[in-house]
Amino acid sequence: MKLVLAKSIGFIINLLVYVSPKRAAFLAIRLFSKPRKGKHTEEATDFLNTAFQEEVFLKDRSIMTYRWPGKGETILLVHGWESNAFRWKSLIDSLKLKNFNIVAIDAPAHGKSTDKSFHIIDYAEYIHLVSRKFKTQTIISHSFGGLATICFQYKYRLPELKKIVLLGAPSNLKDVMKRYTKLMSYNSKVIKAINAFYLNQYGHLPEYYNVAKFTQDLNSSGLIIHDLTDPIVPYQDALDYKRHFTNAKVISTKNLDHSLKSREVEEHILEFVTNQIIIFS
Numbered sequence: 001m002k003l004v005l006a007k008s009i010g011f012i013i014n015l016l017v018y019v020s021p022k023r024a025a026f027l028a029i030r031l032f033s034k035p036r037k038g039k040h041t042e043e044a045t046d047f048l049n050t051a052f053q054e055e056v057f058l059k060d061r062s063i064m065t066y067r068w069p070g071k072g073e074t075i076l077l078v079h080g081w082e083s084n085a086f087r088w089k090s091l092i093d094s095l096k097l098k099n100f101n102i103v104a105i106d107a108p109a110h111g112k113s114t115d116k117s118f119h120i121i122d123y124a125e126y127i128h129l130v131s132r133k134f135k136t137q138t139i140i141s142h143s144f145g146g147l148a149t150i151c152f153q154y155k156y157r158l159p160e161l162k163k164i165v166l167l168g169a170p171s172n173l174k175d176v177m178k179r180y181t182k183l184m185s186y187n188s189k190v191i192k193a194i195n196a197f198y199l200n201q202y203g204h205l206p207e208y209y210n211v212a213k214f215t216q217d218l219n220s221s222g223l224i225i226h227d228l229t230d231p232i233v234p235y236q237d238a239l240d241y242k243r244h245f246t247n248a249k250v251i252s253t254k255n256l257d258h259s260l261k262s263r264e265v266e267e268h269i270l271e272f273v274t275n276q277i278i279i280f281s
Contacts, residue, residue: 010184025193044086080143084111171240222248
């Protein structure tokens with residue numbers, strides 16, 4: 001969303017909140033949770049069709065799962081905002097060579113999954129269902145997928161989940177919302193209405209989801225990879241995790257942007273999940 005357009009829409013919602021706070025909150029949340037990208041390209045479809053595909057249902061909604069069977073431990077791949085399971089293609093190819101049992105998902109409103117909106121707390125519930133279904137031992141997550149992963153594990157504490165990889169993950173929902181409301185120039189009444197939505201929908205305000213603190217008593221070991229110049233999620237978030245996730249290693253990269261797609265990152269991930277040094281030729 002271009003800055004001028006965002007400010008214009010924010011101005012309209014700022015006026016609407018004086019007439020109907022609930023309607024203003026609905027529109028603000030809808031804008032925040034409706035991805036503009038994330039559907040499959042032809043290349044993505046061809047690749048994902050090499051996997052066993054199965055829907056996992058949460059009430060009347062579903063997400064699509066993709067599975068490449070292997071004899072090793074189960075690894076679940078969790079993507080972030082405006083992406084889909086195809087983002088992991090290169091890593092999937094590497095994990096297949098190690099004979100891992102690989103599962104990837106399309107988040108709500110992304111890829112082949114249903115629903116028209118994406119909410120992090122709902123995403124956490126789907127990750128929980130998929131993790132239980134496939135008896136996941138390791139989760140590799142990117143961006144909002146990392147935040148949702150920690151939310152789910154903090155709530156459900158699955159004992160079989162031994163390792164968690166966080167790539168460019170936000171450390172808390174409050175700052176995510178703060179960056180969004182600043183972008184849109186929402187006034188205090190709109191922000192108050194948004195908070196009321198979260199409290200009504202999920203029983204907590206956004207500030208409750210300080211997920212870096214959620215990690216401090218998790219039994220899982222962690223690998224946190226974050227780029228020093230990440231333009232989407234500040235490097236400060238990685239430092240937040242470092243303070244609380246005592247059983248995790250933090251790796252800083254340079255000039256890899258928010259996507260963190262590189263051989264260097266794959267090498268670190270493979271070393272972590274295989275417990276051995278990996279050197280790409």
